Each structure stands twice: as C-alpha cells, then as structure tokens.
Amino acid sequence: MSDTGIGASVKRKEDQRFLTGRGNYTDDIDRPNQTYAYILRSPMAHARIKGLNIDAAKAAPGVLAVFTGADTAGLGGIPCGWGVNNKDGSPMNEPKHPVLAEGKVRHVGDPVALVVAETYAQAKDAAEAIEMDLEELPAVVNMEKAIAGSGPQVHDDAPSNLCYDWELGDEAEVDGAFKDAAHVVSIDITNNRLVPNAMEPRAAIGEFDKATGEYTLYTTSQNPHVIRLLMGAFVLQLPEHKLRVVAPDVGGGFGSKIYHYAEEAMVTWAAPRVGRPIKWVAERAESFISDAHGRDHITHADLALDKEGKFLGLKVYTKANMGAYLSTFSTCVPTYLHSTLLAGVYTTPKIYSEVKAIFTNTVPVDAYRGAGRPEATYLLERLVSKAAWELGMDQVEIRRKNFIPKDAFPYQTPVALQYDSGDYDATLDKALELADYAGFPARKAEAAKRGKLRGIGFSTYVEACGIAPSAVVGSLGARAGLFESANVRVHPTGSVSIFTGSHSHGQGHETTFAQLVSDTLGIPLENVDIVHGDTNKVAFGMGTYGSRSLAVGGEAIMKALGKVTDKAKKIAAHIMEASEADIEFKDGKFTVSGTDKEMAFGEIALAAYVPHNFPHDQLEPGLEEQAFYDPMNFTFPGGCHICEVEVDPDTGVVEVVNMTAADDVGRVINPMIVEGQIHGGLAQGIGQALLEQCIYDEDGQLVTGSYMDYCMPRADNLPDFKAATTETLCAHNSLGVKGCGEVGAIGSPPSVINAVIDALRERGVTDISMPATPQKVWQALRAAEMPAAAE
C-alpha cells in the first residue's frame, strides 16, 4: 500500500481552503451587477389567496420587480422524480407543485411572492409592504385525521389526502405464516419528523447572458445535473445546452440538497426579466419552513416467531407523511427504500408491507440521511429487541439465531433485494468486543450505586445503498437512470483532471477519488485534481446521495481509468516497439516484459500529445477517456451498533455513555474519512433518538422553527465514539466498496432507544418513543409506578 493509495488515511486535499476561510460556497459568490431576492412566504398552513396587493412593495426603495403566482402560473410544476403505483396498479396522485403559490397556500412557508431589489434589506423591507389577503382554511397535520376522509383536503384532486396506497408481498401468504406461530410480537411505532439542518442554509443565484442566451444557476445542490434536468426540462422548458448549473462548495446536504426547489427556478426564471443576476440566500428560520423535512412515519408491525425464537413472518403497515407537495424523491422513500429493507439481516421467510402516503399541510418530506432505511431498521430492531424481552431471550442470541449466515450469499430476500455479501456475526462479534459487553453487568451495578439506571441496546442492520442499478430502479418507478459518469483527462505533462458526476459536500471526494487515481496510475496525489459540481465542466452526473459516490461514481472513475491505461499501453507499445500484449503497467511505469525497456506514465502522457509518428489508422492523439458506470446491484453495508445509556430516574435525563459501531462498508479507501462519515451518522442517529423533533401544532404552525426549539446535538450531548470496520467485499464492483455515508444514521437510533428501554425495564417501562426527552422518560417511569394515575 502506498501512502497515498487505497487504504491510506490521507489528509484531505480540500481542507486547506476550508480551514483558512477560502471555501467558495454559493453565498460567497457575488455576480457583477447582482440584485437580491426575498421570498414572501405563507404565514398560514392552509388558506385561499383572495388577493395580493403588491403596489406598495413595487414602489418601495430599491425594488426592481415583484412576482407572484400569477406571473409563474404558466411554468411547469416542481416535478417528482419517482412514480409509485397503487395496489390496483393505478398511478399515484400527483398534484401540481407550483413555483409560487397559485390560488391557495398549503403549508407555512409556501412561497407567495418574489421581491427583487438592489439590496437584500430593501427586498425584505418591501416584502413587508405586500398585503396578503388570505382566507384561512382548516389545516390538517395529523396523518390519521388526514386520511379519515371527513376533514380538510390539502388538494382538491387528492381524495382523503391519499397520495398512494401501495403494497409489497402477498398479505394472505404472510397471514399463513402467522397461523403456525408460537408467538406474535406487535409494535406501534413512530419515526419522528426531522429537519435535516445542513449548516449552510440553501442559496441560489440566477443569471442570464443576453449575448449567448445562456442561463446560469449557482445553487447549494448535491447534484447539479439533476437540477439542470428537472428545472430545465420540466419547470422552465430551457434547453440543456443553454443552462449551466453550478454547485460550488456546499456546506452539508444530508439529502436536503438533492431536490429541485422552487427558489432555484424562481431566480433563474426572473433573471432575464430583471435583466441582472439575482441572489437568494435562506435565513435559518426560512430553512426550517422550506427545506424538505425527513422521516415522519407511523407504523404498526407484527412479527411471528416459532417457539425457538425463529422469525416466521413479518407484517408492516406504514403511513408516511408526504407534506403538502411531492418533493423529488419523496415517494420512493417509504416504499422502495423502506419496505425492501424489511428482511434486515434476518432469514424471515415471509414479509408483507403496506404503505399509505398522505398529504398534510406541512413542508414536503423527503429523503434525509438514510432515507427509508433508518425507518425500516428502527422498526425491525425495536421489534426484535421487544421479542427478545417478551420471550425471555438474550438480545444477542435472538439476533444470531435469525442472521442470514455468511455462506448464504448471494441471498434473495422475500422483499425484492438480493444481498451480495455480508458477515453479520463478524460485525456483531467485533461490536461486542469493542463495547465490552461482558463488563456491562458490573457497569450497571456501579451506576446503580450512583442512583442511575444503566441500559444497553443493540441494533444489527443491513442497508441497501450505492443507489443506482438503472434497470432495477426503473422497474421500481424511477423516472431517470441512476448511473454515474466520469471523465479522466491526462494532461501532456502527466497530471490528471478527473471530472466526476458525484458531488462532494463534506465527503472528501477530492481526496478519496484522488487516491484511486494515484493508486491506479502511480502518480503523486498532488498531480490529481477532482472537478465536480459544474454542468459545463462535467459531462453528466447523477450526483451524491444514497451513499453512492464511491460505489457508483468511484467505479465510473475506475472504468475510465481502465480505458486510459488501455490506451496508454497502446502508445507505450508503439513507442517501445513492442507488442501491446507484452506491455505491463505497474507503479506508474510501462515495461515491456522480458526486457529492461520502460517508460514512466508522464512520458506516455507527453507522447500522447506529441504524436509525431502515431499510426493514424490505429492510434488517436491525446489521452482522455469517458466512462458511464451502471452497477449490477445495490451495495449492502451492514453492522452492529451498541449503545449504553444512563438515566437519572428523578429527572428523566438520559446520557449516552458508550456508543459502539462495527460496520462492514466493504473495502475502505481512506479509513480516516470512513470513520468520520460513521461518526457523523451516529451523531445524527443519537440526535434523532434523544433530541430532535420537528413539531407542528394543530393549526399547522411549525413550533420548532429555530435552533432554540429544535434541539440539534451539540458537542456535550455526545460521547466519544468507538468505531471499527470489518470487511466483506462487494461482489459486483471492482473496488469491493459498499458505502459508508448513511450507516451511522441508519443503525444507531434503535440501539439508543433499546438501551433506554433496557435501563427502564426494571421499573416496568416497556416502550419509549423518539426523541426520548427528559419529560417523556420521567412520565414513562411515573406511569409505570402508578399505572392508574398514568397520564
């Protein structure tokens, strides 16, 4: 292993600029003659727009233009990228998602008017002068009430607020498995609604060049090409060769910056109308009411077991909140990213899942770190732990008994996926060792002396990521292919630019991808530049989400590198007058086997651009290759998370005292970066389990609309993490990589809640919901003490 190649913890190339304040985020960009936008948003969750008086705003100092839904009604709606069919095969209900509200507003934050002025302050001041005549309508935020049929309708053309009623599996067949069951364990569970909260608020700058007719959008996106496709083709009807989308440095995404947002379309559309570039930057309060939220599932599930504790069947009924409109990936999250994961790491032979997707007067809900898989994992792992407690089995034993054995791969689950590789005993063993499971009883006894209840919780999980196989996702309703592209440009002096369709917003691609190149071509890391985030530089790309960058984007780079070395061998053969079959390439040198002839990679690069004697019919000049990679299958990282908590029974305060993660993410290219990704996921998982919750009141007002009320995890809410990896290689890609971006957030929440319940069990508590706040824990303890007096 070289010190810059695969497997090395190379320090990140991108850090110098970030650490010195020279990152280039969207809000750091100022275009010549730029103007500023402020977006007036609905203060009500549901209302009819009876009138909008924009005269005073138009006349306000510095104001250049004011646009409303009347101006943008001719544009296409913000599209949803994934179609889901109902049980009867009919398509889902897909109401229009207008750029600016048309006739009605459907959630607090729904954009009503766009004000463009010389300064941001002027735009914001002018917006306050707009008179909104809104007739408030009853709002619905609760999913049960929304589908009851008698209450408010979010969209007139979506009866009972139903988006779709979908199923996977044969319910009757699974019912059959329940007939033979010795035990049935049931659970009702809520996956709490979250706000992704990337630290960089969303921003967009729209620009139009009159001379060329070209539009440019700078935006905080995880996938600029996808934005170009969705906005250009569906909303603004702009030809792609006249639309450039740039996503420069992006300050975190976690899913929330995948989607095409109305603000991007607004500033792009308005730029030629104002005749100047337009910049919009969200304030944090605005982010809370306009970024897509995450999770928000309510589920009932039943698990059938035989008398030995072996799983026989699983039935899962989920209601998923879509919010007021369908965001880009919203519809696939509770279905194809959730129900297909319900086998987990277990051999459960029969599984049925039903999902009802429901409109409410809330911000659209879409994928957030993990997307569907955390919901599946939380449900399964809570259910499995509950089963163990009810059957009096050990938490480890019930899991091992039901694991898919390591010699069973490839393993076809009853819910459509075929896992290619894994070793769940190995990650469990590793986690038990790291967490010192054997020492837990002593630690518990010691905590008891201090008046603390100590508990330990488990989660053994698998997830499907590297989201791509176009054929698979296409058959599941995706309206696009999900491959990735890469271009390798070798410069005459042997340095290399890689153009990738993946996008880095914290993941460290500039380093990890450069390691692949350094390793493959045998050139120093500093001779490699990774270029991403600009549709005018990168040919095409599907972007970064679903832990796909390395497993799909990295593989595309490997494929293009393969083409480069193939061609370089031809050149080497020509120059060294040898047969191509005799050329070997290793450690950056081309040699002719059986001779001492050799040429360095740089010499071949130069020759490629100085082709004085190339045979024209056999060899083109230049050294640059393009590849598109579409994988055979998802990848399947898995692992075991073990959490230990201490609860103060008198106040209900929960402290995570140990957090252990053993994950199999396939081959590790940069261990330092992988560990960092796992840490970040764990923090978000613990945040979901103990702190974070997005709450609407009955009128649809967002109650947790700032960092004062929405509890983001801080440094002193989290412990040091014990993280380790084990390795089984992905069986269908060249690197053997699986993906590590989401495992922490997928695996950890049930381990935390199982630990809290384990701590409280001795006091009779059997259930606690996320987030396990001090008040909730305290109430559960009081209710268990005095069942009759329970609130």
Added chain:
Amino acid sequence: MKPPVFEFAAPDSLEHCLDLLERYGDEAKPIAGGQSLMPLLNLRMAAPAVVIDIARVPDFHALRIEDRTVRVGPMVRQRVMETNTDLRARVPLLAEAVGLIGHVATRSRGTIVGSMCHADPAAELPVCATLLGAEFAVASKGGTRTIDADSFFLDALMTTLEPEEIVTGVHLPTAMPGVGYAFDEVSRRRGDFALVAVAAAVGLSDDGLVTSADIAIGGASGRPERFPLTETALSGRRIEEAPLREIAREVCDRLEPESDLHASADYRRRISEELMTRVLADAASRARKDLTREHAL
C-alpha cells in the same frame, strides 16, 4: 440584512443616555451585550425605532466589589463572572449559574444586568437575583430609585422598569459566612433556557443546624418565585435529618407552571421538587465546608 430599520444612538454619558430615553420612551430599546435583543431583531420580532447602545457610557462598565455588596454596572459581561476569581468568591451562586447561560461566545457579549432586565422566566440570573434579594439602581431624567428584585420582575419578559428608565447597576449581597449556596437546573441541552431552575441558600449554626433557608425557582411561572423556608421544619435540624422531600413537595405543589413544547406543568412541578431537594442538600453541605474553613482559619 436581517433586522428592521432603526436609528442607532451611542450616548457617551449617562446624561445623554437618559435624554434619549426621555425623548423616545418605549420607541427606544437600550442594547448592552445584545444577546437577547439581537436574535429578536434578526427574526424581526422586535422593531424599535431607536436602538441605544449603552456601551459608550464609561460608568456602566464599573464593577465594584465591596465588603457586603457587589455593584455590577450594566455593561459588565457575564463572562467576567467566570474569569474574575474574587467576584466568584463573593457571589458563588452566580458563579455556579453563569456557566449555564448560553455559550461562551454569547457570555463574552451578554451582560449580567442585561439578562436580568430581559426577564426571561427561565433564565438563570433573574433566579439568582431573586434568591439573593438583589437591588436594582435605576435612573431617569426624573431622578433615581432602587427596586428590589421581588418588585423588579413582573411577568415573562416584563419588569417594573419604566420606558424612560435605565438600570445603572445591580447590587448583589455578598456571600455570608456560614451560608452555602447552590444552583441546579434541568434543560434540554446545556446552555438552553432551563425547563426549571432552582437556587438555594442555607445557613448553618456552628454545630451544623439549619438557621436559615431560602429557595428561588425559575421556569415555573412568569417570574422567578422566592420561597423563604426558615420557618419550616428545616430549622434547627441537621440537613440530612430534615424532611427535605416533604418540604419541597409542599412548596412545589403550590407552583402553577405552564405547559409548553418542552415540558408539561406537572413535569415542571415535580422536577422543581427534585431539584429543590438537591440544591438544599448541596447548599447545606457547602455551608458546612464554609464553617469548617472558618474554624480552620
């Protein structure tokens, strides 16, 4: 630019400051450290016509540590309470509470008096001021007056300060020999406003019997509430023999807190009870240490 338009004034003397307050009355908002006001301005939840920066008034930065009293000017930052060891020794209650306010970077700007004047019912410093019986020196064009803490805090975010008045200093009684102080709170996260916060002062006789006891509770109503406990079953007992739980329950049963997003009324009441038993015990144990130290001297 997040805040709304306002006039900015930076008077360089108390006289000038009072002139401005007289002229603008409730149209004006004084700003000291700004850690309560600025978020409200950024969210446009406050829209004063004039913001009066009082930082240029030299006297306002004064901190006078006297034998019986600490006089804290309105520009004395909260952070001083963490870094000035003499001050910490004189008002140990505030020294313990101050680290729970916001974050270091907000305490570097935020002032002790400013937090008290903001009068958030769940904020730490108003609870301390209430327990200690702090006095607020107040000035206006019409003259000066002194308001004691009990009369100063009126309701959530409301004090008895008139619009043309300004607090020129808070006077905090210094720790008394043989008295121990303690502060504790439950919050969602450290640095957040407390769900409830409880402060206690317990005095012991030389032989370790309770001679005085007071508590103040924040977050359980619109203003901090003070409960004198000297006349209860605590008196004349060793703290470990006193019926702390019963006394706490009796006090907390009388509380009428509100329910909100983070805590129900019942939870607030019962957590107050728990915290009260803890701080009374802690305060007494510190009083005992204090006595031991005195004897050693």
Added chain:
Amino acid sequence: MPNVSMTVNGKQVSQEVEGRTLLSAFLREKLDLTGTHIGCDTSQCGACVVHVDGKSVKSCTLLAVQADGASVTTIEGLAQGDDLHPMQAAFRDCHGLQCGFCTPGMVMSAVDLLQHNPDPSDREIREWLEGNICRCTGYHNIVKAVKQAAQSMKGQQAAAAE
C-alpha cells in the same frame, strides 16, 4: 449613516454602514471576508464566531457599529501566510472538518478556549464548544483536534521559552 472604523486582521478599515448592519454582514459584504459564515439568526450555531478584542463572539448578533474601535480577528487572519495556525493544522490532521461550513467558527472558538485553558479536558472542550453546531463530524474528531492543538501549542511555547 454611521461610520465605523475597526482593525480587522491587523488592517485598519473604515466604512459607512446602516445602523442595522450585523458585524457578520459587514465582514462578508463590505470587506469580502467570506470565511465567516452565517448559519442561523439566533446566536445558536456559531458559524459566525470571530474574535473581538481577543474574545470569541458571535458576529451575527453584534452590530457592526457596536464593534466601532475594536480589533477583530477572523478565520482569514489566523494563518501566517501558508502556515496554518496549530489549531487549523490539528483540525486537518484529525479530520475535524467535513463540509467546512461550521469550521471557521469552530476553529475561532477553539483558539479562544486554549487562550483561557491551555490544557483542557475532553469535557471542558465539549462544554466550551456547545455554542458551535457541527452537523457533519459528530464532534469526536473536533475534540481530538483541540487536544492535539493544545499539545502542539504547549510544545511551541516550551520551544520558544528555551
């Protein structure tokens, strides 16, 4: 409009601003020092932390006019040319940053910590940094970085003393 003058990263600057201009906006928009980031409106996230007269403060809840006459240091003023401050170097070595957005504020806060407490414990580091939210790292490597910086700065001081 009021005029403000201050020293920013050692340079004297003077500009007319509206009274309501936040220090964070002044630094970013008037001085083009875009390393100071804005992540919230309520003094919670800490992306905007800079030093004013040597103390870490949140520049999003400080008016530029309040900093009149002050000496301000931003993330751009920390490194000496290409030589990173030990805290910056430690963040890179320990992978204490991912997307980089909270990083300037986090580094400025951490530098202030070591001014007051040259050898902080894990708990002290975590409590000091509670006003700086990072959504990427889970803080583990940030804590590690601050400890490493403390060690290397002690080493430098010892070397300087010899």
